[in-house]
Amino acid sequence: MxxxxxxxxxxxxxxxxxxxxxxxxxxxxxxxxxxxxxxxxxxxxxxxxxxxxxxxxxxxxxxxxxxxxxxxxxxxxxxxxxxxxxDAVSGYLRCWDGTAWRAATINPASRSKCTGCAPCPTSLEPTADPRLDTEDELHLLLDGLRQQLPHGGSLRDLHEITVSTACYESEDAALEAMMVLRKVLRSRRIDARIVLLSSVVRSREAFRWLAEHVGPFGLFLTADCVTRRNLILKKTKADLLPELMPALLADAREAGLDTSFTYIVGLDSTKDMEPFLSAMLPQVTLFPSLQVFQAHTPVMDGLHTPEADEFSYFLNARRIVESVMVDAANNLVPEPWRCYRSLWYESYAGQPLEGPRR
Structure with missing residues (x-):
């Protein structure tokens, strides 16, 4: 210590x-x-x-x-x-503000069936998340979330619903699933922003369509790493080149979407991580999910960059992000409830972090 x-x-x-x-x-x-x-x-x-x-x-x-x-x-x-x-479940509530749950995460595409990305622990988790494609199945999922609410709570209190699975294998499949979800939410008078974690939604046409038909909508691009992508990531992620990602987020912003990305701190060296984050961070409207790399098995131990053997590597990553965000005149700060593997807990850039923590 x-x-x-x-x-x-x-x-x-x-x-x-x-x-x-x-x-x-x-x-x-x-x-x-x-x-x-x-x-x-x-x-x-x-x-x-x-x-x-x-x-x-x-x-x-x-x-x-x-x-x-x-x-x-x-x-x-x-x-x-x-x-x-x-465990891998179909959905759970998040962002307790002391009076109500303000967010939910759902996994309608059966996250436990998603395999192929070496740093991901999903395959190690007990599973209870069947694939839910139809309107009736999504209604059942939302009924399950409603049962988790405290007395007097309502799903209409939710400001955001995150679809966390990366199991959509094509842009069209993801768009169709988002449209079905929005239709179900509208039928229940739930106006929450839908946020999708994905790397398959890439075209300007898709961004415009989502803004028009599914909005309010946010895209968290699952970037995850810069180097060794073909080795570490599944094909539907690995074939998106890191140098194209900032422009992709810029296109999504221009279409009227909220934008952000996921990145695993500990896989790339500082010399690869820093320019990538410097290019990506100015394009976000929601603070990114910058996750500490966690090794759950001896095999996963071998994935980290040698620099990550030093605790100071992670503290330096904090400093890099804070510096870039200041230079970009971006007033976003980490939301403690949003990332369970965060670099930040009590403070960000020397200031205390406030807000829900679970």
């Missing part, structure tokens, strides 16, 4: 952020399944937040006692108020 704290102090990062970043990076030594979802307070007594991490990692310094106490070595650093297996 002294090493994390020293690095955090050098980069001007709160020590709480360093502990949570390390927990995401190294996972738990405790055997709780391949992957677990925690509501955790760091330090003990702090407001709880949701993170999703690897478990059963023998080289991790973190252990979780039966009491819920979280230790780094022998030092008590936090407490888990809830622990769940992170």
């Amino acid at each position: 002294d090493g994390w704290h020293d690095a955090a102090d050098r980069f001007g990062v709160p020590r709480t952020d360093a502990v949570l970043l390390a927990l995401n990076l190294y996972g738990l030594q405790t055997r709780l399944g391949a992957r677990v979802r925690l509501q955790v307070s760091v330090p003990v007594g702090a407001q709880a937040r949701t993170i999703v991490i690897a478990a059963g990692r023998p080289d991790s310094p973190f252990t979780l006692a039966d009491s819920g106490q979280l230790f780094a070595g022998a030092e008590l650093v936090g407490a888990a108020v809830r622990t769940d297996v992170d």
Whole structure:
């Protein structure tokens, strides 16, 4: 822990952020399944937040006692108020603001069937997410979400519904699925923005069609990495060249869509990561999902860039993003609820982060 704290102090990062970043990076030594979802307070007594991490990692310094106490070595650093297996389900609620759930994530294309991207832990998760294509099936999915609501809650409270699966194999298939989803939402008078995580929706015609027929709509381009794309990613992602991605987001913005992207910090060297982020970040209207690379197996351990052996690599990635966003005069900040594997927790660019954390 002294090493994390020293690095955090050098980069001007709160020590709480360093502990949570390390927990995401190294996972738990405790055997709780391949992957677990925690509501955790760091330090003990702090407001709880949701993170999703690897478990059963023998080289991790973190252990979780039966009491819920979280230790780094022998030092008590936090407490888990809830622990769940992170299974692949059809949908769940997010962004609790103290009065209502404001977002949901759904997986109508059966995320557990999506394979091919080496850094993704989906194939390790227990599955309970059948493919849901028809209007009737989507209504059943939304009925399931409604049952998760607190008393007096409504799905009309939702501001955003994210479709997180990357299982649409073509642009046309993705467009058709988005149209069916919007039709179902309109029938229930749910006006939430639909956000799609995808790399197959690429054409200007598709962006204009989505703005006209499905909006409000946001595209999170699943960029994920710059180098070794043919080795690491499935074909429908790998065949999109990184140098084309900034213009793609610019086209989507021009069509009237919200734009962002996903990227896994830990796969690329700094010299490859920095120019890519510098080109992408000015094109976003929603803060990107910049995820800490998590190794769940020895095979996945071999995917990271050698630079990621150093904790300071991740703190430097924070600094790069903050610098680019300032230069782009972009006032966006990370939304703590949106990314469970984040680089940021308590602060961003020296300022405290506010808002929902789960």
